[in-house]
Amino acid sequence: MVRDTRPNPEQQLAGEQQRNQFLAAVRRLPADYRRVIVLVLEGLSHDEVAEVLGLNTGTVAVRVNRAKQMLRDLLKEKS
Amino acid sequence: MISDPELSQWSELWLSDNTAQEDIAARAHRAVRRFRLWIYLEVLVTVVMGGGFTIWAWQARQPAVTYLTIWVWVSLAIAWIFRLINDWNDFTGAAVATGTYLATLLRRHRSNLRAATFGGILFFVQLAVTYTWVYRQLSRQGRASELLPTNMFLVFGTLVFVAWLLRYRSRLHREIAELEKLQPEFGGNSSPAPKVPWLKLPNLDLVERLVIARKKWLRI
Numbered sequence: 446m447v448r449d450t451r452p453n454p455e456q457q458l459a460g461e462q463q464r465n466q467f468l469a470a471v472r473r474l475p476a477d478y479r480r481v482i483v484l485v486l487e488g489l490s491h492d493e494v495a496e497v498l499g500l501n502t503g504t505v506a507v508r509v510n511r512a513k514q515m516l517r518d519l520l521k522e523k524s
Numbered sequence: 525m526i527s528d529p530e531l532s533q534w535s536e537l538w539l540s541d542n543t544a545q546e547d548i549a550a551r552a553h554r555a556v557r558r559f560r561l562w563i564y565l566e567v568l569v570t571v572v573m574g575g576g577f578t579i580w581a582w583q584a585r586q587p588a589v590t591y592l593t594i595w596v597w598v599s600l601a602i603a604w605i606f607r608l609i610n611d612w613n614d615f616t617g618a619a620v621a622t623g624t625y626l627a628t629l630l631r632r633h634r635s636n637l638r639a640a641t642f643g644g645i646l647f648f649v650q651l652a653v654t655y656t657w658v659y660r661q662l663s664r665q666g667r668a669s670e671l672l673p674t675n676m677f678l679v680f681g682t683l684v685f686v687a688w689l690l691r692y693r694s695r696l697h698r699e700i701a702e703l704e705k706l707q708p709e710f711g712g713n714s715s716p717a718p719k720v721p722w723l724k725l726p727n728l729d730l731v732e733r734l735v736i737a738r739k740k741w742l743r744i
Contacts, residue, residue: 460540463537464537464540467534467537467538468538471538483538485526485531485535486531486534486535486538486539487535487538487539488526488535488539509531513530513531516534
């Protein structure tokens with residue numbers, strides 16, 4: 446007998462809710478922070494984000510940290 | 525690879541949002557493939573046309589063929605000069621470094637639009653000059669009637685080319701309008717001129733991921 450490792454409907458629903466909450470939180474970030482975090486979430490390194498947005502790596506790191514903090518707050522607020 | 529566990533978890537959430545993602549990813553892949561293909565195609569056309577005519581001129585050793593070969597090389601040179609001037613900003617690394625990627629994408633689309641217009645004009649000039657040359661050569665030998673099947677082929681080829689060109693231009697116009705709508709959201713209406721004045725192929729992998737990110741941005 447093979448065990449089905451796929452999430453059950455309840456787990457799927459919970460995952461979807463979590464994702465929607467997260468996307469809503471990203472949407473509420475100020476544009477400067479959203480721009481940076483979206484690229485980081487897409488898997489770009491800080492150097493690549495800096496290259497793309499014409500920023501220096503230090504600024505990217507600062508914005509990522511602030512965006513993370515804002516996201517944490519927004520997610521806490523939601524939950 | 526994201527080393528921060530919290531970001532990594534969020535990234536998984538972000539990337540798991542794949543509504544219409546497959547189509548977006550496929551489109552991005554197609555765009556990058558097309559981009560590569562165009563470069564190979566342009567080099568191939570230059571080598572085949574330029575090389576072919578040069579070999580012909582070398583073997584024929586006739587002034588008329590030599591003039592035609594010179595004309596072919598001049599046309600190829602014009603096309604490449606236009607290509608380099610038009611796409612200069614898009615091919616330098618600094619084009620990505622100095623502006624937002626949205627501005628870079630917009631600039632690429634506008635360059636493509638100019639290239640489409642230029643390509644159309646060059647096509648008709650090439651056609652007119654080459655056809656006139658062939659017609660004159662065959663008329664001198666009393667073989668002008670041999671051109672009839674070629675005429676049919678040319679008319680058909682021209683119609684196909686014009687139809688493709690119009691479709692391509694309208695697609696570019698649509699994309700530009702979509703990108704312009706996004707610009708206030710992203711901030712910055714233009715990106716500064718590139719700092720690096722040498723030719724460098726864009727990082728295609730990065731461009732591809734940016735295209736996906738942009739599309740996703742549209743939806744959140």
